[in-house]
Amino acid sequence: MKHTNVVRVLPDKQQKQILEIIGDRCAALYNAVQYRCRQAFFRGEPVPSYAALCSEFEEHPAYKALPSDIGQEVIKKARKAWDSYFACLRLYRKGDIPRPPRVPGYWKDRRTGKRLVRLIPVKSPRSYSLDARTVSLTLPTDLREKRGDRLVLRTKGLLRFHGRPKTLELKYDPVRKRWYAHQVVEVPEPVRKVRPEKHAAIDLGARVLVALAIEGLGRQLLFSAREVIKDFLYWTNQIAKEQSRLNRAGRKTSRKLRRLYQLRARRLRHAFVALAAEVARILKRHRVTTLFLEDLTGIREDTDFGPKNVLVHNFWAFRMLRNLIEAACARAGIKVVPMEPRGTSSRCAVCGHPVRRPVRHKAVCEKCGRVWHADANAALNILLQGSSKEHGAEATPQKPLAYRWDRHRWVSRFKPAAGTLKAASGSRTAA
Numbered sequence: 001m002k003h004t005n006v007v008r009v010l011p012d013k014q015q016k017q018i019l020e021i022i023g024d025r026c027a028a029l030y031n032a033v034q035y036r037c038r039q040a041f042f043r044g045e046p047v048p049s050y051a052a053l054c055s056e057f058e059e060h061p062a063y064k065a066l067p068s069d070i071g072q073e074v075i076k077k078a079r080k081a082w083d084s085y086f087a088c089l090r091l092y093r094k095g096d097i098p099r100p101p102r103v104p105g106y107w108k109d110r111r112t113g114k115r116l117v118r119l120i121p122v123k124s125p126r127s128y129s130l131d132a133r134t135v136s137l138t139l140p141t142d143l144r145e146k147r148g149d150r151l152v153l154r155t156k157g158l159l160r161f162h163g164r165p166k167t168l169e170l171k172y173d174p175v176r177k178r179w180y181a182h183q184v185v186e187v188p189e190p191v192r193k194v195r196p197e198k199h200a201a202i203d204l205g206a207r208v209l210v211a212l213a214i215e216g217l218g219r220q221l222l223f224s225a226r227e228v229i230k231d232f233l234y235w236t237n238q239i240a241k242e243q244s245r246l247n248r249a250g251r252k253t254s255r256k257l258r259r260l261y262q263l264r265a266r267r268l269r270h271a272f273v274a275l276a277a278e279v280a281r282i283l284k285r286h287r288v289t290t291l292f293l294e295d296l297t298g299i300r301e302d303t304d305f306g307p308k309n310v311l312v313h314n315f316w317a318f319r320m321l322r323n324l325i326e327a328a329c330a331r332a333g334i335k336v337v338p339m340e341p342r343g344t345s346s347r348c349a350v351c352g353h354p355v356r357r358p359v360r361h362k363a364v365c366e367k368c369g370r371v372w373h374a375d376a377n378a379a380l381n382i383l384l385q386g387s388s389k390e391h392g393a394e395a396t397p398q399k400p401l402a403y404r405w406d407r408h409r410w411v412s413r414f415k416p417a418a419g420t421l422k423a424a425s426g427s428r429t430a431a
């Protein structure tokens with residue numbers, strides 16, 4: 001299993017200049033490779049392979065200006081852009097994505113045409129080292145002189161994962177004007193303990209982000225999208241304000257605008273990461289071994305995308321949430337099985353009879369008269385479908401347990417904050 005450590009890099013003034021020089025050389029090589037590939041592509045020839053590009057660029061001045069472990073990685077990066085381009089093209093032809101992908105471009109500012117410093121990739125830990133305090137990498141020969149062979153930079157942050165180090169990327173964030181180091185480490189798969197099989201299922205949605213049903217648990221857990229969407233809308237508003245300000249000034253973009261976009265995306269991601277972690281924690285507590293996770297096709301068919309359809313243009317958000325849940329479960333040693341939902345929200349989970357939907361969030365069974373929360377019913381149906389059980393399970397719907405995002409963590413109504421819980425139990429013992 002691969003994980004990525006991310007730490008901030010704190011170069012001093014002089015080191016910043018060196019990083020910019022190396023970054024610019026990476027962009028020069030990247031663009032040269034991209035030019036070669038694009039020419040081949042537009043002439044209708046096959047795009048050269050990574051190996052062919054390596055031997056072709058061996059004597060190229062842009063390649064020779066970099067240590068080979070960086071140069072090769074830049075070529076690989078450029079070639080990989082074509083791999084993803086062709087993969088997306090195949091998906092587009094199959095009708096899986098709505099728009100055709102764009103042909104890989106250059107690392108340059110489209111307005112000014114100037115080369116952009118984006119990142120410095122380093123192939124293997126042979127030519128870099130990263131520990132809790134510093135990152136160091138081999139310098140190009142012409143930059144060595146007084147400073148020695150290596151560039152040693154201070155870092156700030158925690159190395160969360162330990163394992164076999166793989167590639168390193170020094171990335172420049174132009175919005176924050178900061179450098180970050182992303183290190184990939186290979187961590188051995190967690191050993192799954194042999195435990196009795198226990199299943200759980202998740203239904204994803206726009207109003208209830210996650211509806212979780214656990215085998216043998218009478219009540220389902222619902223994670224409300226309300227606060228998350230409210231926050232998202234607030235920042236969307238801020239973006240609109242900045243955009244109209246720019247319009248009046250006759251400008252298209254600003255650093256502030258890019259910053260707002262970044263903030264909005266990060267705040268959404270924060271909520272989703274915390275949600276995925278909470279789900280994994282709950283599953284672990286209930287000793288769940290397999291999770292049935294709804295495939296995203298269901299959401300696309302559902303016409304409801306939450307208040308003001310805020311997430312309709314942000315389908316990527318659901319993909320991100322799904323991926324995060326999958327990753328959190330993988331870390332916890334829980335198997336994830338994707339499920340193609342088939343009419344999971346139209347039948348009663350107890351008797352299998354079609355349900356009526358008087359309002360969006362309610363499902364009323366016409367046969368047994370049960371009143372469901374629609375998403376809880378859907379999650380339970382996915383659970384039944386996944387464990388290939390018949391309807392008429394133990395389930396009698398209890399009121400589902402609702403969780404909401406308080407911008408720090410996901411809290412349920414019945415679980416008071418840690419402090420009050422202690423106070424309450426304290427007073428009980430006193431009494």
Ligand SMILES: [Zn+2]
Pocket residue numbers: 348349350351352353365366367368369370
């Ligand atoms: Zn029923």
